[in-house]
Amino acid sequence: MSTFTLQVNGRSHEVDAAPETPLLWVLRDNLDLVGTKFGCGIGQCAACTVHLDGTPARACLTPVSAVGSAKVTTIEGLSPDGQHPLQRAWCELDVAQCGYCQPGQLMSAAALLAHNPSPSDADIDEAMAGNLCRCATYFRIRAGIHRAAELLAAGRETRA
Amino acid sequence: MSATLRAPLGRRSFLKLATLAGGGLVLGYYVRPSGMAQVVKPDVEKTDGLFIPNAFLRIAADGSVTVYSPRPEVGQGIKTSLPMIIAEELGADWRRVEVVSAPLDAAFGPQFAGGSMSTPMSYTAMRQVGAAARTMLVEAAAQTWGVPANECVAGEGAVRHAPSGRSLKFGDLVAKASALPVPAEGSVVLKDPKDFTLLGKRIGGVDNPRVVTGQPLFGIDQKRPGMVHAVYEKSPVWGARPLSANLDHVKALPGVVDAFAIDRTVPEGQLTGLVPGVAIVATSTWAAFSARNELKVTWKEGRLPNSSWDDFARQARELARAPAGSPGVSEDRRDGDVDKAFAGAAHVLEAAYAYPFISHTNLEPQNCLVHVQGDRAEIWAPTQNPDGARKLAAQVLGFAPENVKVNITRIGGGFGRRLDSDPVAEAAAISQRLGVPVKLLWDRANDLQHDHYRPGGFHFLKGAVDPQGALSAWRSHHVSFGSNMGADEYPARFVPNFALLSSTLDNGVPQGPWRAPGSCTYAWVICSFLDELAHAAGRDPVKFNLALLGEGDMVPGTGPRGRPYNAARMRSVLREVAEKSGWGKTLPRGRGMGLGYFFSHQGYIAEVAEVTVTPAGELRVDRVVAAVDVGSQIVNLSGAENQVQGSVTDGLNAAWRQELDIKQGRVVQSNFHEYPMLRIADAPRSIEIHFVKSDYPPTGLGEPALPPLAPAVCNAIFAATGKRVRQLPISRTDLSWS
Structure with a gap:
């Protein structure tokens, strides 16, 4: 286990996770952000799509250790009021x-x-x-x- | 709720009051499958200040209305449409209606979502629910004003007295309505549908704002304090049992809480339910998934460890060659003299059609959260069949069913897969061992390799057209994996000389209902072969099929389990789709129109597809026109159109590229890279829907618009290229032309 500091939806979070853990499971299990969905685990369905510094990424294929200081945006953070x-x-x-x-x-x-x-x-x-x-x-x-x-x-x- | 509280309390009363200590009003209501209502005392904890005319409804003093939606939401829109029916009869202001998913409880009547049965089973009952409450609110207003109730009308959340122009909001009537006697059975008057203000409109799904903001609606999103995460590994060869596994190694891996084998089958001897496997329980999903990668199990393989699709196909061809009366070939229907009709025909055609096993591929993988404590269990499950889930869990746990509580979550795709409750059984067994909340999650390989598949099938057909151009004989031999075509399957009863034979292959493949079971494949076989016969006779397919349907109205079913077929309703949608699609227009080579039509799940639906096939054989479905008769009333126009659009596109999805291969007793494919699903670029750009209203009760739309699509597309491909697709998926046929 290692500790990572993630910037998610404009907030900073510290999480303990194995470095290879996909961002998907850190979001869902550690941060209770379950809007990002699991469908295939191999980047074939894109139900887990989030933005890393504004660019779409498959959270199921993104190890938490690779996120670094990138700003993560999930569906929960797409807009402040659900009015995108x-x-x-x-x-x-x-x-x-x-x-x-x-x-x-x-x-x-x-x-x-x-x-x-x-x-x-x-x-x-x-x-x-x-x-x-x-x-x-x-x-x-x-x-x-x-x-x-x-x-x-x-x-x-x-x-x- | 205990069993005694579910017993009917009164026979003559439609609804019955029971006053609680707090002065509130409580009514229970059991809707029988027939739509008849029986009174029960409900399980309502606190009713102060609320008008609760039945289990489905709560009206508060501020006028807000809460409707409990009884059936699981799988994407068919039922969580919105059933409450709309209640709100319509109640006269509620839809903007002030909050919809809540009901838990599994007998007070809500039947709660499964399957067979496109929700609308036909619940339509009248939901109207009665709303109308009974409206009757009491109107009576309360009439008494307040001292006027006759029949001068008062409910609508937009208020009761109005037209002669005096007075009005009272529902909230202001709550106290008085709660003190009123319930309307006697038969005294509740339903609205005249011409006065409907909500039904038939386009209403957005009640959960849309939560869906688009990623709220925790689905089974996979559920959490409980102290929850652990589980995976359950089964042998890829169906029917196998674990002999040994490296459990000590797995248990020592990071985050692993426990690992153990489960070697029993519930129900005994079945391929569904709880089947043997190895459970791994961990502190996180990823720890459980990672540990499974290191799991090594030695399996005692099942009864048919060498079965393969190629061998099934070989056996089917042999059965088709066997003379009538051979072992393994049964005759399910015989009308007239088929052989004589073939001998005297102007055109005789023979063809063999085949389609593969396919998967449900619910995008939300199978999952379930169960917390077993002592002799009780609570379940959170994305299940289409909550009562079945409860019974199976109770069987696995050795509990009485009433000790198992089921919470119904939103469902990330059903398509029939979640009528079966195997993930519930697995999660229950694991939680029973640990005594803590367990969330079980399958991965995509589990899902593809342990689905309850839509069965493949083989159909060997021979048909004849007489010198007048009419279909005179039809002989069909269906080689199936267990579910044979019914003796009334179209075009039985419409062809004077008709023979239906069937055979069943010994296979050991788990199977289950897939969207429009039976119809989803039979329509393709039947309408494709009818198209072949029409072209062989040189007749226009629409005219040929209209003639086949004859002049009659209701054609009775054969025998006590037969299915009536309303030929007039089918002719009507055929004519509508021909007119609206511009059927008969001249198209250049490489473009074509095709017709599909089928009676499925109580709906009469005809579709015309317009396709382009490039000389290199690339297919594009440009346009689909659908004519749909699902009775007298569309409940939610937006939802109904969405179901037809989705069914058309899903029908193309299934027919175009989907195929599971079976080798060595298992499914070969493990994820979407090996099982191509339709993407946005291949979806039809134009889908036109025409609802044809008829004087029949409203029926469902989750399924019946799917079956006609595959034959419409394949017949259009023939019109475009002269190439006949007799094997699914379509991608197996070279469509190139020059």
Whole structure:
């Protein structure tokens, strides 16, 4: 066991864990942040997607010892009030079915919108290719990302 | 709740009051599977200041309404839709309704989620629940004003007296309503559906805000103080038992609390439930997973350690060649004279269809949290079948079922897998040994290799079209792994000369219900072969199938267990889908439209797929149009559309690339890298849904929109390329053309 200091959702946490422990299990077991989901353990389903310094990463393949000082953002920290444009769009369009994959979908989509605020269908296909949805809500995930892009644009106009 | 409290207290009363010391009102309510209600005394701890007309409802003095949603949420939207039905009849303001998942309790009636049965079983009962409470609130308002109750109307969380323009909010009526007698059985009047203000609208899932912020909703998210983490390793060869294991080594690994073998089967002799294996218990998930990597077990392998898919296929071909009346071939139906009809036919076709075993692959891996203390147990489980989970856990533990409490969590995908409770049994056995809360978690390999699979199957078909272009004979031999096609399976009863044969392979593979069991594969076989016959006869597939359905309305089932088939409802969705899809339009080579239709889980559904196949054989499903008849009323339009969109896409997911191989008595695949699942780029971009309303009670949508998709796509591939897909997954067929 070793002690690691992690920056998660804007807070500093000290955790005791074996160095090879995937960040996924540190988040879920040590920090009670269970929004990040386990699906495959080998980076094939992306239910565990978090951001490391804003870049999407598979928490199941990221050893806690490799996180270092990177800022970790999980679904719980995507927005302070659950009102990220993607979260609003997901509720407005009733995207989820079982909902298990949706935190990972949202984190991948948030990283996409952060650098491409108006993605095309092809951009969405590329950015979201890693995320499985077993309920196959892809139709609404695509619509949800386009809707969030509209909300983002509207928000920018309001502020301007 | 003890057993005696569940006994009916009154026969003539629909609902019955019981006053508690605190002055509150308590009513219980048991909804029988028939939808009939019986009164019981419920287990309500404290009722001060609340109007609790039955187990499903609580109305507080501030007007807030709490609805207990009785059935597990697997993504089918039932946690939202059943409370909507109560709220509609109650006249509640939906924005002020809080929905809570009910625990397993007889007061809530049947609580499983399976077979698309929740809506048909609960629709009328939920209306009665809401209507009974509304009747009491209206009576309370009428008495307050001294006016006749029939001049008062409930809606938007208040009762209004139209002639005088007065109104009282539900919260203001709580005290008075609680003191009223309950409406007598039969006196509660349900709303006229034309007055519905909530049902049929698009309403977002009640848990959406919690889903998108990652709240701990699922079974895997549950925690208890002092909890330990467990894994349970079983032999990849089904039916095996542990002979020895390096338990001393495993127990010395970091974080490991205990490691031990479990060598008994509950229920005795079955491949499901508690099967033998080795448990590892640790202080964290990762410690348990890591320790398992070092576990070495010697297994006594099961009864069929050398079974393989290739050998099953060989046996099926041999059975298909055996003459009628051979051992192992049974005749399940015979109408008319099939051989004579073949002899006099204009076109005769033979074809062999096959599909593989596939997995449920719930994205939330199987898991369960159990705390056994003395002679009692409490369970937190993502189960579609909480009562079955309780009974199995009780059997494993040697407890009376009433000593086992079940909390129902949200479920990360059901698809039928979680009607079976093997993870519950395993967690219960482990917690019983340790006496602390145990969370058991399977990994993806456990899930793929110990699923209760959708069975593969082989169908050997021969069909004939007469000189007038009508289907005149059909002979089908289904070689199955245990579940044979029923004698009424379509197109039985619609073809004058019809023979259905079946055989069962000895296999030892654990199997269970997968979304639209039976139909999910039969529809593909039947509608594909019908398409072959239509093309052989040079007839348009829509016209050919409409003619096959005939002119009748309800076609009765055969025998006491037969299934009636409403041909008029099916013709109606066929016509609708043809019209809405633009059926018959001319498309260039490499593009095509195909039809699939099936009666499944009480729904009549037809789908047209439009596909593009490149000369290199790359498939794209451009558009799917669905015509759906699930009765007179859509409960939640958003949820209903979501189920059809998901079923269409999941149907493509299953048919396109999914396949498990069986070698040496085990499934070869262990994770998604070997078991390709559909990704967003391959999902249909356009899915159009047309609900066709009929005068029949509302039925479910978790399953019936899936079966027509695979044949619609495969028939479209034929139209585009001339290539017939007779083997699933579709990826096994070279679709290239020039």
